[in-house]
Amino acid sequence: MKRLAVILSGLLLALPAAAADYVALPGGSFSSVLPADGKVAPARIAPFHLRTEPVTNAEFLAFTQKHPAWRRDRVPALFADAGYLSHWAGDGSLGAAISPSQPVTRVSWFAAEAYCESEQARLPTWYEWEYAAAADNQRADARNDPAWRERVLIWYSRPSNAPLPEIGGAADVHGVRDLNGVVWEWVDDFNALLVGSDSRDQDGADKFKFCGAGALNMQEKENYATLMRVAMLSSLKASNTTTNLGFRCAKSD
Numbered sequence: 001m002k003r004l005a006v007i008l009s010g011l012l013l014a015l016p017a018a019a020a021d022y023v024a025l026p027g028g029s030f031s032s033v034l035p036a037d038g039k040v041a042p043a044r045i046a047p048f049h050l051r052t053e054p055v056t057n058a059e060f061l062a063f064t065q066k067h068p069a070w071r072r073d074r075v076p077a078l079f080a081d082a083g084y085l086s087h088w089a090g091d092g093s094l095g096a097a098i099s100p101s102q103p104v105t106r107v108s109w110f111a112a113e114a115y116c117e118s119e120q121a122r123l124p125t126w127y128e129w130e131y132a133a134a135a136d137n138q139r140a141d142a143r144n145d146p147a148w149r150e151r152v153l154i155w156y157s158r159p160s161n162a163p164l165p166e167i168g169g170a171a172d173v174h175g176v177r178d179l180n181g182v183v184w185e186w187v188d189d190f191n192a193l194l195v196g197s198d199s200r201d202q203d204g205a206d207k208f209k210f211c212g213a214g215a216l217n218m219q220e221k222e223n224y225a226t227l228m229r230v231a232m233l234s235s236l237k238a239s240n241t242t243t244n245l246g247f248r249c250a251k252s253d
């Protein structure tokens with residue numbers, strides 16, 4: 001799949017991307033809902049930088065203007081389904097109904113990866129995203145706080161057809177905004193979060209594999225919002241787009 005992305009990313013012009021804010025996250029040992037060994041082992045996360053906010057409509061529009069291979073009317077079907085940027089008024093315009101400051105959605109994994117490459121970045125891994133999203137404004141890991149979990153879950157009761165909020169929420173302890181409560185987000189290794197048909201696959205080569213019954217082996221089972229993200233991402237193909245799926249970028253140290 002990445003080879004396909006590289007083929008089309010070759011069409012990108014060597015133009016500097018607009019400046020974006022990235023902040024450093026220290027990494028370390030992290031208790032993921034997807035144990036590193038499929039059982040109980042914590043994940044090890046190297047220090048990295050994360051974009052402070054999701055990519056917006058305005059930013060992605062500027063990207064398509066610089067790299068027209070990613071315009072709605074030009075992107076090959078192999079790299080994006082028919083819903084790609086379908087909420088925009090035109091192939092090269094947002095329209096009055098779309099706020100430039102809303103996170104861009106209806107973008108495929110391929111398009112998100114290409115955008116991040118234009119910022120000399122990449123999509124975050126699942127472990128990086130989950131690690132960052134566990135923070136609140138005072139703690140790097142707030143997941144044991146029932147009030148934190150409740151705030152995160154409230155978002156899931158919002159109707160899917162409701163207008164997306166604009167970016168710019170309160171920063172967490174790392175300086176990152178809008179990881180919870182705005183949009184779902186692509187991760188680089190989304191297709192490693194496989195849904196298996198047999199929980200015995202937990203001991204196979206795919207350490208991230210799980211199923212409905214196998215989810216009982218997952219850690220942090222009380223964080224249902226995170227498990228819902230795993231289930232959603234695992235159901236996608238790289239060309240898929242949805243009304244509430246956006247992205248942000250990361251950089252390795």
